[in-house]
Amino acid sequence: MFWRMISGALFRQKGKMLMIAFTVALGASLATAMLDVMLDVGDKVNQELKTYGANINVMPKGASLLDDLYGVEEGAGVSNQYLKEEELGRIKTIFWAFNIVDFAPYLDANVDVQLHSNAGSVTAASGTSTETSVSSGGSTSSGGSANVASGTAGVELVGTWFSHHLELPTGESLDTGIKNMKSWWDVSGEWPRDDQPTSALVGSILASQKGIDVGDTLTASTQGRQQDFTVVGIFNAGGEEDEQVYVPLLAVQQLTGRAGLVSSVEVSALTTPDNELSRRAAQNPKSLSIKEWETWYCTAYVSAISYQIEEVITDSVAKPIRQVAESEGAILEKTQLLMLLITVLSLVGAALGISNLITASVMERSREIGLLKALGAHNLPISWLVLAEILITAVVGGVAGYFAGIGFAQIIGHSVFGSAIDVKPMVIPLVAVLIFVVTLAGSIPSIRLLLRLRPAEVLHGR
Amino acid sequence: MKRQTMYLRMITSSLVRRRSRLLVALLAVAIGATILSGLVTIYYDVPRQLGQEFRSYGANLILVPAGDEPSIDRDTAQRAVDLIPKDEVVGIAPYRYETLKINEQPTVVAGTDLEGVQKASPYWFITGEWPTSSKSVLIGQEVADLIRLTPGSSLTLNGTGAEGQAVSANFTVSGIVQTGGTEEAFVFMALADLEAMMGDSGKLNVVECSISADQDDLDKIVKNISNNVEEVSPRLVKRVTESEGTVLTKLQALVYLVTVVVLLLTMICVATTMMAVVAERRKEIGLKKALGASNKSIVIEFLGEGLFFGALGGLLGSGLGFLFAQVVSMNVFTRAISFQPLLIPVTVVVSIAITGLACLLPVRSATDVDPAIVLRGE
Numbered sequence: 001m002f003w004r005m006i007s008g009a010l011f012r013q014k015g016k017m018l019m020i021a022f023t024v025a026l027g028a029s030l031a032t033a034m035l036d037v038m039l040d041v042g043d044k045v046n047q048e049l050k051t052y053g054a055n056i057n058v059m060p061k062g063a064s065l066l067d068d069l070y071g072v073e074e075g076a077g078v079s080n081q082y083l084k085e086e087e088l089g090r091i092k093t094i095f096w097a098f099n100i101v102d103f104a105p106y107l108d109a110n111v112d113v114q115l116h117s118n119a120g121s122v123t124a125a126s127g128t129s130t131e132t133s134v135s136s137g138g139s140t141s142s143g144g145s146a147n148v149a150s151g152t153a154g155v156e157l158v159g160t161w162f163s164h165h166l167e168l169p170t171g172e173s174l175d176t177g178i179k180n181m182k183s184w185w186d187v188s189g190e191w192p193r194d195d196q197p198t199s200a201l202v203g204s205i206l207a208s209q210k211g212i213d214v215g216d217t218l219t220a221s222t223q224g225r226q227q228d229f230t231v232v233g234i235f236n237a238g239g240e241e242d243e244q245v246y247v248p249l250l251a252v253q254q255l256t257g258r259a260g261l262v263s264s265v266e267v268s269a270l271t272t273p274d275n276e277l278s279r280r281a282a283q284n285p286k287s288l289s290i291k292e293w294e295t296w297y298c299t300a301y302v303s304a305i306s307y308q309i310e311e312v313i314t315d316s317v318a319k320p321i322r323q324v325a326e327s328e329g330a331i332l333e334k335t336q337l338l339m340l341l342i343t344v345l346s347l348v349g350a351a352l353g354i355s356n357l358i359t360a361s362v363m364e365r366s367r368e369i370g371l372l373k374a375l376g377a378h379n380l381p382i383s384w385l386v387l388a389e390i391l392i393t394a395v396v397g398g399v400a401g402y403f404a405g406i407g408f409a410q411i412i413g414h415s416v417f418g419s420a421i422d423v424k425p426m427v428i429p430l431v432a433v434l435i436f437v438v439t440l441a442g443s444i445p446s447i448r449l450l451l452r453l454r455p456a457e458v459l460h461g462r
Numbered sequence: 463m464k465r466q467t468m469y470l471r472m473i474t475s476s477l478v479r480r481r482s483r484l485l486v487a488l489l490a491v492a493i494g495a496t497i498l499s500g501l502v503t504i505y506y507d508v509p510r511q512l513g514q515e516f517r518s519y520g521a522n523l524i525l526v527p528a529g530d531e532p533s534i535d536r537d538t539a540q541r542a543v544d545l546i547p548k549d550e551v552v553g554i555a556p557y558r559y560e561t562l563k564i565n566e567q568p569t570v571v572a573g574t575d576l577e578g579v580q581k582a583s584p585y586w587f588i589t590g591e592w593p594t595s596s597k598s599v600l601i602g603q604e605v606a607d608l609i610r611l612t613p614g615s616s617l618t619l620n621g622t623g624a625e626g627q628a629v630s631a632n633f634t635v636s637g638i639v640q641t642g643g644t645e646e647a648f649v650f651m652a653l654a655d656l657e658a659m660m661g662d663s664g665k666l667n668v669v670e671c672s673i674s675a676d677q678d679d680l681d682k683i684v685k686n687i688s689n690n691v692e693e694v695s696p697r698l699v700k701r702v703t704e705s706e707g708t709v710l711t712k713l714q715a716l717v718y719l720v721t722v723v724v725l726l727l728t729m730i731c732v733a734t735t736m737m738a739v740v741a742e743r744r745k746e747i748g749l750k751k752a753l754g755a756s757n758k759s760i761v762i763e764f765l766g767e768g769l770f771f772g773a774l775g776g777l778l779g780s781g782l783g784f785l786f787a788q789v790v791s792m793n794v795f796t797r798a799i800s801f802q803p804l805l806i807p808v809t810v811v812v813s814i815a816i817t818g819l820a821c822l823l824p825v826r827s828a829t830d831v832d833p834a835i836v837l838r839g840e
Contacts, residue, residue, distance in 0.1 A: 016738070023734045030727040037720065048712050051705040052519065057642060184704035238700020283589075321642035326585040327518040334515050334794050335713060338508070339720075341790045342501070346724045349497045353490065353731035357738055360486045364742035408723050416715045449482075 002385065009389050016361060017393050023357045024397030025404060027350035027438070028431055032405025034343040035427045037412050041339045044417045045332055046270045050101050051183045054266035055324040056306050058083065061315045082107075082261035085249070087313050089168050091267060094308040099270040099300050104178045105262035107159040107252045111220040113152045113245070115210055152210060156244045157220055159252025159262075162201075164194045178246070181268050182237065189214040189233030197251040200229035203242035207234045218245070220255065227255050267309065267318070271302040273329030278303050282320075351434065355442025358390060362446040366453060374455040383447050390443050391436075398435040402428065473766050487739045488778075491771050491813050494732035495779020496786060499809045501721045503787035503802055508717050511795040512710060513674050517552045520583045521670035522702040523680060525687070528695040533558070533665040535693065542691040543669065546683055552672040553581025558656060559667050562621035564609055564649070571619065571649045573656025576600075582672040586645070589613065590637030596655050598636040602646035606638045613637055619649070624662035631659050677707050729816055736771075736820035740764065744828045751833035760829055761822070768821035772814030780809040 010017055060081040083105070091103055161177035168174065179191050192199035202212050212218070218229045229247055236242060253259050274282075278301035281288055285307060288296060296304055302325040306318035365386070372382050406423055413421035525542055527534045536556070543554055555578035562571045576593055579586070590613030593600060601611060611617060613635055620630035633655075639645055657663040673680065680698055687696040750760055784801060791799035 016741075019734050019738060023731055026727045026731050026734075030724060033723060034720070037716075041716070045709075045713070048709050049705075051708050053701060053705075183708070184701050186700070236700065238698055238703070319642045322585045322587055322640060323520055323583075323643065325642070326587070327516070327520075330518050331512070331515055331709070334512065337794045338504075338717075338790065341793065342504070342717075342720060342724070345497060345500060345786060345790075346728070349493050349724070349728050350731070352493045353728065353735065356486055356490050356493070357731075357735045360483065360735060360738045360742075363482065363486070364738070412716070412719045412723065416712055416719055 002381075002388075005385060006388050006392070009385075010392065017389070020357060020361055020390065021393045021397035021400070024354055024394045024435060024439070025401035027354040028398045028401025028435055029403075029405035029408055030346050030350045030401075031431050031434055032402050032427055033408035033412065034346050035430060036406065036409040036421050036423060038336075038339045038343045039424050039427070040413070040421045042332060042336050043270070043422070044413070044419070045335050046328070047101075048417070049328045049331060050181075050268050050270075052324050052328070053181050053183070054103075054268045055271065055302060055321050055328065056267040056269055056309065056318055057321055058265040058267060058309055058313060058316050058318045060263070061317050081315075082258065082263055083265060083313055083316055085253075085260045085262050088262070088265060089166055090312040091265070091309055092166075092168050092172070092174065093170060094305070094312055095297070096269070096300050096305050096308060099305065101268045101270060102176045102180045103265055103267040104161050104164075104176065104181055105249060105265045107249060107256070107258065107262045108244075109157045109159075109222055109252055109256045111155055111157045111222040111255070113155045113157075113210075114219040114221075115152075115212060116217040116219070155206065155220075157222075157252060157255070158244050158246050159249040160246055161249055162191050162194050162246075164249075178266075181266065184237065185241075186236040187233045188235075189231070192232050192246070192248060194248050194250075197248045197254075198227070198229050199232045199248070201233045201235050201246040202231050203244050203246075204234055204236040205242040206245065220245075222255060223257075225255050225257070227251060265313075267305075269302070269305050270300065271305060271325065271328065272300045273333050274301060274303070274326070277301075281307075347434065351438045351441075354394075354435070354438045358394075358439060358442030359446045362386060362390070362443050362450065366450050369450045370453065370455040370457075373451075379451045382451065383444075386447055387440075387443060390439055394435055394439040398431065401435075402431055405431075469763065469766065472763055473770065476767065483739055487736060487771050487817075488775050490732050490735035490739075491775025491817055492778045492782065494728050494816065495776045495809050495813045496782040497728045497779075498725060498812060499780040499783025499805050500786040500790075501724060501783075502805060502808075503784060503799060504790055505717055505721045506802060507787070507791065507799045509710065509714050510674075511791065511797060511799075512713055513676070513706075514552070514797070515795065516706045516710065517672050517674055518584045519702045519706065520585060520699075521553075521555070521672050522699050522706070523671040523673055523683065523696060524699060525669040525671065525694050525696050527667070528693055531693065533667055534669070536664040536666055538691060538693045539666050539669050542687045542694045542696065543671070545686050545690060546671065546673060547675075550673050550675045550679070552674050553578050553583075553670075554672075555579045555582040555670045556653065556666045557668050557670065558653060558665055560621070560656065560660060562619045562649075564605070564617055564619055567608070569605060569619075569649055570647065571651065571656060573651055573653040576650070576652055579650070582670050583641075585641065587640040588637040589640070590635070593636040593652065596652055597632070598634045598651075599655075600637050600639050600650040601635055602648050602650075603638055603640045604646045605649060606635075611635050611638075619659070624660045627661065629659050629661065631655075676710075677703055729812075733816055733820040736768070736817050737824050740821050741824040741828075744824075744831075747825065747828040748831075748833040748835075751829065757829040761825055764821045764825045765818055768817040769814055772817040773810055775817070776810035776813030777806070779813065780806045783809070 060083050085105060088103065088105055092100055094100070163175050163177045163179045165175050166173060177194070178185075187201065192201050200218060202218075206212065212231055212234070214231055214234060216231045218231060220227050220229060229245075229251070235246075249262065253261065277288075277292060277296055278299070281293075281296045281301070282303035285293065285296070297307070298304075302320040306320055309318040310316050369382055369386070372385075409421045409423070413419060525534065525539060539556060555574050558573040560571050560573070561568050563569065580592060588600070599617075601617075605611070609617070616632055616634050618630060618632050620628065623629040633651065639650065673683065675683070680703055684696045684698060687694060747760055751757075784799075784805075787799050791797060
């Protein structure tokens with residue numbers, strides 16, 4: 001009888017119940033979408049913030065001072081302090097390997113550069129001849145020096161990975177390099193390819209000073225060695241890099257005779273904002289208790305990731321670049337808090353909206369409840385009847401709303417970040433509890449209110 | 463006159479006699495209006511607030527000497543700085559670099575406005591304190607490691623002054639700077655101290671400016687400065703400006719979409735509640751029709767009620783919404799949010815439109831039906 005009454009009510013009041021189910025669905029979808037987006041927004045924004053480039057700088061132990069402080073770049077005491085290129089793959093094997101987005105090694109050399117312009121009519125012929133020598137292997141050639149268009153001393157030549165394909169010891173492979181890391185570089189022409197060791201990317205300031213154009217040939221010479229490069233692109237980085245020339249790492253290693261060595265590595269990692277623990281750890285990891293140390297080591301703090309990089313790269317010092325690391329933390333925290341508060345607002349809105357509608361729909365059944373009471377029904381069965389009806393409707397609406405909410409979350413994810421939002425299973429119980437509590441909160445007070453009314457009055461109207 | 467009095471009495475009595483329903487409807491509209499005004503206020507203010515947050519990346523515009531000049535005159539730099547709109551400036555830090563010696567080891571010493579640095583480069587991590595008195599300096603972590611200095615210890619700087627004279631002075635270390643960049647190899651002191659030591663003044667090598675403005679505004683400032691102050695060449699720090707543009711656009715899009723989704727769902731929610739409230743009065747509508755009321759007068763009466771709900775709920779909501787936005791802003795950005803007066807009428811109008819629409823639909827369907835059927839029930 002109970003179920004027949006319920007199904008009767010559900011079907012006879014199709015319109016009304018549909019409306020309740022619809023509203024519950026709206027509320028549930030709002031809650032699902034906001035919770036999913038909120039829980040994932042940290043990862044997504046973190047990924048976006050990678051456009052600021054590297055946040056960890058890895059240097060050989062002890063060598064970091066000489067260049068900055070004394071301008072000593074060559075000679076005694078410098079040459080033996082390098083990192084090994086073959087060890088770089090290990091950066092992707094640390095505890096937080098998945099948080100390492102990109103990394104790129106650097107090896108720089110001060111070189112004298114001679115330009116062979118292809119643009120000038122007189123030097124055009126010589127330019128072409130140099131080009132053929134480049135394409136036929138590009139190894140050291142002294143033939144170009146006779147056709148010098150202009151010479152410059154003391155240009156910084158930087159060898160790096162542009163988009164280097166790396167096979168990891170774990171069997172995985174990845175492409176990494178400055179092409180991904182320096183997203184703000186404005187390159188006219190093309191990015192050099194790592195498998196063409198004679199292509200070069202020239203900084204815009206240097207290019208405009210010396211009149212270098214895409215397609216020109218440069219001869220770089222240092223310590224008696226020489227190498228020709230073809231300019232494939234000019235870049236504008238808006239910093240000191242604009243006065244440098246970037247070429248594939250291998251070329252600089254050959255030119256300077258430092259095979260398999262790099263002078264520094266920039267690492268771009270997804271990190272957790274710093275807190276008191278990580279600050280203390282950054283000062284001295286040994287000052288932590290064992291438990292604190294474990295917490296620190298197993299959290300993606302920038303200091304923990306730096307520490308783990310130092311563990312895998314021999315004789316290295318990994319330092320967080322504070323400008324990037326600190327600011328990332330600040331922005332990440334703010335965005336998450338903002339989303340959290342907006343989520344709370346919309347959850348409260350959805351909850352009030354649902355419970356409000358349910359109150360309204362229970363109230364209007366005063367006549368029905370009055371009739372049931374007049375027929376001798378007790379308060380408890382009446383309450384159960386109304387509650388069961390509404391809960392069934394709410395469950396139907398809630399399930400539909402959950403899936404609609406996932407849809408909304410994906411719309412937001414794809415249109416804002418261009419990638420799917422992770423659907424977290426923990427959202428399901430949260431939404432379920434929310435809907436349940438809200439439905440009860442909306443119906444119980446109004447049911448109690450109606451039960452207190454006297455049937456005669458209700459049936460009479462007013 | 464009589465008609466209007468009757469109309470008013472009908473509306474007020476229906477509101478007063480159904481107090482609980484009045485509350486339900488008003489609550490629904492107020493929730494909708496709160497979310498509307500709160501989210502829109504946040505949406506308008508977030509770019510500005512987040513823009514401020516992005517200033518923690520440091521300077522986005524630097525002024526360097528134009529041409530082959532080694533330094534900028536301080537007055538010239540001031541003229542250039544004056545061209546930047548005052549309310550957009552977050553921090554300005556002028557730098558003068560000199561190479562001096564500590565214990566016969568060459569070190570780059572930067573003279574600057576230390577308060578300006580704190581604003582322009584908030585990411586500097588200081589162990590110890592920022593210098594407050596003259597003759598105290600900040601040293602980079604690398605210098606500290608090399609010479610084994612701690613906050614509180616003293617150091618002697620010596621070198622060659624502006625006219626070739628030998629200069630020497632004692633300083634106290636007040637703090638150690640960690641940035642992860644080249645700053646760690648420098649010594650920082652107040653510009654006045656460095657000038658007193660070198661024996662000349664008014665020269666700057668670079669001026670770092672942290673400006674809270676978007677790419678277009680920055681381009682305008684750059685153009686303005688290079689047109690008006692020839693001795694200075696302004697350059698944008700592309701890494702900061704470009705990346706800020708990219709990330710900020712994404713975040714704005716996020717808040718925008720979230721706002722749209724939440725508003726859409728909430729408004730539908732409000733509409734269904736209003737529809738439920740009105741739908742239960744089918745009987746009343748039937749009775750009125752049986753007594754000879756025209757469809758038009760019934761619609762007008764319900765619209766009048768809707769108008770009342772919309773206006774009251776909208777007003778209530780715009781106040782609550784601003785309060786909410788303020789709480790969010792204080793919590794997230796610790797800054798007050800700017801009040802948008804235009805938002806009050808907009809919220810009220812939207813609330814009225816939605817309640818009006820939500821009332822109209824069920825009333826329409828009720829008036830279309832024969833009163834006898836409505837009165838009989840079902």
